[in-house]
Amino acid sequence: MLYSSRVLALLLALCIALITTLGLALFRAATTAMLSASFVISFSVSYLLVFFLLEFLVFREINRIHTLVTKLRKKELSDLGKQRSTPLxxxxxxxxxxxxxxxLKQKEIDELKKLEAFRREFIADISHELKTPIFAAQGFVHTLLDGAIDDKAVRNKFLKKAARSLDGLDALVEDLLTLSQIETGQVKMRFESVELYKLTEEVLEQFETKASKRGIKLRIKGDRPATAYADPLRISQVLSNLVSNAVNHSHDDSEVVVHIDQGKRYVTVSVIDKGEGIPPEHINRIFERFYRVDKSRSRAKGGTGLGLAIVKHILEGHHTRPEVESTPGKGSVFSFKLPRSKEVMEH
Ligand SMILES: Nc1ncnc2c1ncn2[C@@H]1O[C@H](COP(=O)(O)OP(=O)(O)OP(=O)(O)O)[C@@H](O)[C@H]1O
Ligand SMILES: [Mg+2]
Known part of the structure; x- marks a missing residue:
């Protein structure tokens, strides 16, 4: 303990005692007894003085501050698992x-600033998205009130349009709620053994009518049965979103294929379409909330731009993520990988 107050006091006292004794030794009259006595006295007095000074005024206070700061850091942020060696x-x-x-505080501040910017942007986006259907419905209702209500044909047409806008608003709020519930952890994933082939069949059934109207064939290919460890409800939500996108962006009379590939540890599900594809500069952004490649067209189709954000979040809850490969004009493949058992997921 080179830096303990005792050692420092000892060293200083020795120096002081030596200097005093040497100073005294310059006088002829000084005897050895006097010199020894002065050494002992000056040593003891300065040792005691320096020791108490250091111990009570400096070291104790510093150690107290040190302990306090260490405690604060540990309590505030537990990210420093690594133990530092305390310097002497x-x-x-x-x-x-x-x-x-x-x-650490700076990091926290940076993180908060980022979140704040994100929040501001998010609120601006939401307001904009909500405004569109509200504005449309409001327009139809006011036109009706201003007299169009008397014309039966116009009345029905406008009421239908207003209803469609409100349905869009409902879908948007529903999606926003789902997204925020997943994000805040209110929705817990209920993992169990899921047979993906059957689950896919059920999802495709929902889109059969819509697809067949445009001559689009829906097919499943691959392994049957294919069992994964996942939340069936959430995974069918993922599949619905991907298949809905595939159908929406497919050319008429083409086909959408869901491919199920069972590997040793994972099952890979791919949703393949031969539609318009996604330009490479947009690929990285399509999973963001409200991001749409072609805003006006997607909105006209009733899209809220939240589908893929929900997909991403659900898959994150399964410790995995969606992959995309797309060629503009040729089509897209959206795929994701699920573990086959609980043990694989936990690894
Ligand atoms: N299979 C696909 N082919 C081409 N573009 C796609 C495909 N899937 C998604 N996209 C593009 O990604 C954008 C975001 O998709 P997302 O599912 O998040 O929103 P949306 O389909 O517009 O609305 P929602 O799914 O909420 O109804 C779409 O607007 C579209 O531009
Ligand atoms: Mg979608």
């Missing part, structure tokens, strides 16, 4: 603690 010098230790504490 308490001043250096306290310096390091304060530095790392400040660093």
């Amino acid at each position: 010098n308490p001043l250096r230790a306290i310096n390091e603690e304060i530095y790392s504490f400040a660093e």
Whole structure:
């Protein structure tokens, strides 16, 4: 303990005693007894003085601050699992603690700033998205009130249009709720053994009428049975979103194929369409909330731009993520991988 107050006091007292004794030795009259006595006295007095000064005024206070800062850091942010070796010098230790504490605080501030920017952007997006259907419905209702209500044909047409806008609003709010519930962890995934082939069949059935109107064939290919460890309800939501996108962006009279490939540890599900595809510059952004490649066309089809954000979040809840491969004009493949058992998921 080179930096303990005792050692420092000892060293200083020795120096002081030596200097005093040497100074005294310059006088001829000084005897050995006097010199020894002065050494002992000056040593003891300065040792005691320096020791108490250091111990009570400096070291104890510094150590107290050091312990406090360490405690604060540990309590505030537990990210530093790594134990630092405490340097011998308490001043250096306290310096390091304060530095790392400040660093962590800065990181926290940066994170908060990012979140704040994200929140602002999100609110702007939401307001814009909500405004569109509300504005449309409002327009139809006001036109009716201004007299169009008397014309029966116009009345029905406008009421239908207003109803469609309100349905869109309902879908948007529903999607927003789902997204925020998944994000805040209110929706817990209920994992169990799921047979994906059957699940896919059920999802495709929902889109049969819509697809056949445009001559689009829906097919499943691959392994049967294919069992995965997942939340069946959420995975069917993922599949619905992907198949709905595939159908919406397919050319008439083409086909949408869901491919199920059972590997040793994972099952890979791919939704393949031969539609318009996605330009490469948009690929990285389509999973963002409200992001649409062609805003006006997608909105005209009733899209809220939240489908893929929901897909991404659900898959994150399954510790996996969606992959996309797309060629403009040729089509797209959206795929994701699910573990076959609980053990695989936990790895
Ligand atoms: N299979 C696909 N082919 C071409 N473009 C696609 C495909 N899937 C998604 N996209 C593009 O990605 C965008 C985002 O998709 P997302 O599912 O998030 O929103 P949406 O389909 O517009 O609305 P929602 O799914 O909420 O009804 C779409 O608007 C579209 O531009
Ligand atoms: Mg969609």
